[in-house]
Amino acid sequence: MNTVRPDHSGSDGSGSDGTPLTAATVIAGAIGYVIQAAVPGFVATADYVAFSIYWSAVYLIVGAISGVQQEVTRAARQREMGPRATGTLFRFTLGSAGVFAVAIVASSPLWATAAFGAATGLVGPLAVAAVAYTFVAALSGVFYGARHWRGAAGMTITDSTVRLITIGIALALGGGIILLGWAVAVPFALAAVSLWFAGGRRAVEAVELDVPLRRMWRNSFSTVGAALATGVMISGLPLLLGLTSRGLGETDLAAVILVTTLTRAPLVVPMLALQSYLLVTFRDAPERAAQRTAIWGAMLMCATALLAVLGALIGPWIIDLLYQGRYALEPAMFAVIIAGAGLTALLSLTGAAALAAGDHLRYVIGWAASSTALVVGLIAVPAGMWTVIGAVALAPVVGIAVHVSSLRRQASRSRK
Structure with missing residues (x-):
């Protein structure tokens, strides 16, 4: 070093x-x-x-x-x-x-x-x-x-x-x-x-x-704005939940925060840590960016599905063992939380590809759209366990669609 x-x-x-x-x-x-x-x-x-x-x-x-x-x-x-x-x-x-x-x-x-x-x-x-x-x-x-x-x-x-x-x-x-x-x-x-x-x-x-x-x-300004939206979606999520979901009660809120934090980490944290590596990789081989995004995205979704099943099967038992039942959630909630983590990781992957192509605008819009969907979802729906977990899980889909449109646009330009 x-x-x-x-x-x-x-x-x-x-x-x-x-x-x-x-x-x-x-x-x-x-x-x-x-x-x-x-x-x-x-x-x-x-x-x-x-x-x-x-x-x-x-x-x-x-x-x-x-x-x-x-x-x-x-x-x-x-x-x-x-x-x-x-x-x-x-x-x-x-x-x-x-x-x-x-x-x-x-x-x-x-x-x-x-x-x-x-x-x-x-x-x-x-x-x-x-x-x-x-x-x-x-x-x-x-x-x-x-x-x-x-x-x-x-x-x-x-x-x-x-x-x-x-x-x-x-x-x-x-x-x-x-x-x-x-x-x-x-x-x-x-x-x-x-x-x-x-x-x-x-x-x-x-x-x-x-x-x-x-x-x-x-x-x-673009990258910081998009990174702020990223933070709302990922690291800022407990803060956002604390400000919008107090109606769950302290015990349920603590359980959602803890399980979300622990189960999202294996998928989201590595993808965030590799953002700069992905950015350089896509930047230095733009002709392969779309193909790599598709392949790596498919691998990520397969890993997400496997982890969601495992989370539903053993997650409640592990949390109960570690914390003596203080932070309990239903097995299906573990699966949905992990599925949302996988979609958030996929949003990070597609975002890196869009930014590497120089499409700062769609990069920002993708993250901003997902964070807006998350905030609106948490505020607009009643504070129930399933509504909160569902809003968190589905919000990344909006940004993924924006980033994919950027990749298609870049691929279309390269073919001309």
Whole structure:
């Protein structure tokens, strides 16, 4: 990880060898899964709801900021004749971080109490997480765009490992929600600093950008907007459920949040972690993008069907074993939740293909349409277990249709 060289050989983690990234994705996904599964076992039901809403708020913001990573990934390439990207990237990242921090702090009086209750002190760690993750996102985008898979893998593992440690310490100390909030936020900053000195600076100096700063700003409006919609659909879902589905009651709401979080992770988290990898893959072989999307999408749906059946058969038993019956749901609800997770993962796949083709508009519209359908569905229907779960499961279909129309449009152009 501390030898990031500007060539294209697989031995240094660049080039076509994505094995380090695949391994890092698996490890980070497992760590995130452990955190999500462990916290409700150490805290009371009410505290778990509060923690899950804060975690959701953090990753809703992080999800939006990942649009910065996507634009840097698209724009960054190994430097040949162009100028170094260092100055432009620094101004782009610092300006983005400032915008996100000001937006969070300035708007907090409007939403902090509704979201966090008495724990409005969580606004501080939330803002810190946003600033730190902006630098994580930009640096990760450089690694991905230049095909430095080991650098991207190192960023992924460092961030998740440090977070596991800090949350473990907070739980061991019996800390309250504020301490847990800082335990979630601080690892972003530590990951950015450590990776900068372990090869990030060299990687930034070795790339060039295919657009000037102003164009990056314009493009990032699209990618950040779409990433925010992505966050509403995925990481922001517990926050959205907490704001719209309190009518379920605390116990049922906690059960829906927990089961949704745990059962969606095996399908959705890997697809999100591989977004930049997919973006580069589709970008560098546009003639194969539609075929790859169809094949990988079919494989994803087969895996979803298998997991849905397994979830219905053994999911209730596992949840009962781990949490002594505190978070019970019907077997069929497990299957529907997992089916919705598979559709959300498919939306991530089709979105990456649309963005790689340069269709920023349909990329944004697809995610925005699905998130709008989700919000409208949760608000418009009565707060029942099945109506809530059904709205979450079906919302991705709208965005998938938009993204597929983009792929068909690109395929039609290529045949002319």
